[in-house]
Amino acid sequence: MKIQFCGAAQTVTGSCHLLTLDDDFKILLDCGLYQGRDEEFEDFNANWIFDPSDIDCLVLSHAHIDHCGRIPKLVKDGFRGEIICTSATRDLSAVMLIDSAKIQESDAYYTNRRNKKKGLPPDAKPLYTHEDAYDSLQGFVGISYEQWHMIKEGVSVQFKDSGHIFGSASVTLKIERNGKNPVYFGFSGDIGRPDRPILKDPLPMENLDYLICESTYGGKKHNQLPQDVEDLLQIIEETCIKNKGKLIIPAFSVGRTQEIVHTLDKLETEGRLPEIPVFVDSPMAVNATEVFRLHPECFDSDILEYMIDDPNPFRFNDLKYIRKTEDSKKLNYLEGAAIIISASGMMTGGRIVHHLINNIEDPRNTILVVGFCAPHTLGAKIRRGDKKVRIFGVERKVNAKVKIMDSYSAHGDEGEMLDYLSNLDRNKLKNIFLVHGDIDRQEKFKEALKKDGFRSIEIPELGDKYELTPES
Numbered sequence: 001m002k003i004q005f006c007g008a009a010q011t012v013t014g015s016c017h018l019l020t021l022d023d024d025f026k027i028l029l030d031c032g033l034y035q036g037r038d039e040e041f042e043d044f045n046a047n048w049i050f051d052p053s054d055i056d057c058l059v060l061s062h063a064h065i066d067h068c069g070r071i072p073k074l075v076k077d078g079f080r081g082e083i084i085c086t087s088a089t090r091d092l093s094a095v096m097l098i099d100s101a102k103i104q105e106s107d108a109y110y111t112n113r114r115n116k117k118k119g120l121p122p123d124a125k126p127l128y129t130h131e132d133a134y135d136s137l138q139g140f141v142g143i144s145y146e147q148w149h150m151i152k153e154g155v156s157v158q159f160k161d162s163g164h165i166f167g168s169a170s171v172t173l174k175i176e177r178n179g180k181n182p183v184y185f186g187f188s189g190d191i192g193r194p195d196r197p198i199l200k201d202p203l204p205m206e207n208l209d210y211l212i213c214e215s216t217y218g219g220k221k222h223n224q225l226p227q228d229v230e231d232l233l234q235i236i237e238e239t240c241i242k243n244k245g246k247l248i249i250p251a252f253s254v255g256r257t258q259e260i261v262h263t264l265d266k267l268e269t270e271g272r273l274p275e276i277p278v279f280v281d282s283p284m285a286v287n288a289t290e291v292f293r294l295h296p297e298c299f300d301s302d303i304l305e306y307m308i309d310d311p312n313p314f315r316f317n318d319l320k321y322i323r324k325t326e327d328s329k330k331l332n333y334l335e336g337a338a339i340i341i342s343a344s345g346m347m348t349g350g351r352i353v354h355h356l357i358n359n360i361e362d363p364r365n366t367i368l369v370v371g372f373c374a375p376h377t378l379g380a381k382i383r384r385g386d387k388k389v390r391i392f393g394v395e396r397k398v399n400a401k402v403k404i405m406d407s408y409s410a411h412g413d414e415g416e417m418l419d420y421l422s423n424l425d426r427n428k429l430k431n432i433f434l435v436h437g438d439i440d441r442q443e444k445f446k447e448a449l450k451k452d453g454f455r456s457i458e459i460p461e462l463g464d465k466y467e468l469t470p471e472s
């Protein structure tokens with residue numbers, strides 16, 4: 001068996017790993033888009049380091065674009081196998097991929113418009129179109145958590161809830177070998193956090209011989225959530241009541257948005273939320289929220305209980321979901337205090353960019369960063385406190401306050417990741433490959449894992465291949 005790291009190697013986006021079995025059967029784990037604005041990103045997304053038509057099967061951990069965002073291109077470029085994931089991931093991916101195609105089509109359109117003005121050839125093309133995204137959905141196979149699903153004779157896959165986003169799962173592949181013990185190959189996907197609203201706690205993998213493990217927050221500790229509810233309320237009061245400004249929250253349409261909306265919903269139910277208009281300006285968030293309601297198997301017991309009295313935990317009086325572009329544009333002329341939640345979370349595209357242009361230079365406003373932003377993204381620059389940023393080629397002063405609430409992160413911190421792995425047999429587990437983390441975080445996590453008794457921990461670079469030689 002061989003494993004090759006084809007993405008999210010010493011970086012946090014573009015998750016993609018290729019497992020080649022002894023009989024040359026090729027299983028791709030995730031097929032994510034690299035989300036960033038540096039040159040590396042264009043090269044990475046446009047080119048494969050394998051031939052898509054050689055891949056037999058794709059196993060998808062969850063519907064975040066940095067894990068599924070290149071699937072339409074994979075299919076367009078010749079992949080014809082099944083795309084196996086949980087049922088909720090299948091439905092969410094449909095929403096995510098079509099949205100991603102639209103963003104790419106519109107980015108290409110605006111790039112060409114700019115190029116034309118500069119006298120350059122208008123030759124920017126989207127990575128894939130919405131037609132390609134629809135085509136790719138044909139190959140999806142949604143299965144339930146905990147079931148062993150046969151990929152082919154002697155190879156099966158099991159998903160366990162990883163508590164990261166709706167439908168997210170860890171992947172365990174069971175590979176039978178004639179007369180020998182089967183090999184259990186684990187892929188953590190992204191590891192979520194215990195005790196979070198909406199989602200179940202991450203469920204550990206078992207029995208592994210090999211593990212590909214994420215490492216986003218190696219060496220880090222998050223705030224706990226209860227304190228965050230109070231922090232959020234304080235930011236709302238200061239921005240919207242005291243300063244009569246706008247609170248702009250860039251957030252992933254899937255997961256982070258529903259979490260914040262549900263927190264506001266609960267505050268409203270408790271009578272603690274000030275009466276100010278709240279806008280979720282994202283058609284995808286509306287679609288995603290509908291998918292959520294179809295998959296109660298993904299809800300934790302708290303929200304199921306909350307729903308007995310409040311059947312819609314994502315809707316309250318002052319909240320308005322915005323689908324139409326005209327309605328989104330009206331927000332530009334909105335007077336007075338408001339909360340605007342919009343995507344994308346890393347501020348790389350989507351409607352949030354327009355809200356930033358409109359609000360970033362006004363000191364009454366606050367930009368609340370509620371999650372990780374990959375290096376070189378606009379979000380990363382705002383997050384690290386840059387006083388000036390370029391948006392659509394124009395320099396803007398960052399006069400609005402910038403606040404960070406990392407505990408809304410969907411990724412476990414170091415302690416939570418160690419807890420999640422704590423049941424694994426240190427002797428049986430031959431190798432851990434750390435992916436999905438910046439190198440400094442990965443080095444820290446590697447140290448922590450060593451201290452915890454794990455052996456042979458690798459931090460692969462992009463394209464690195466490892467031969468796996470399971471004991472007989």
Ligand SMILES: [Zn+2]
Nearest residue numbers: 062064164190
């Ligand atoms: Zn994720």
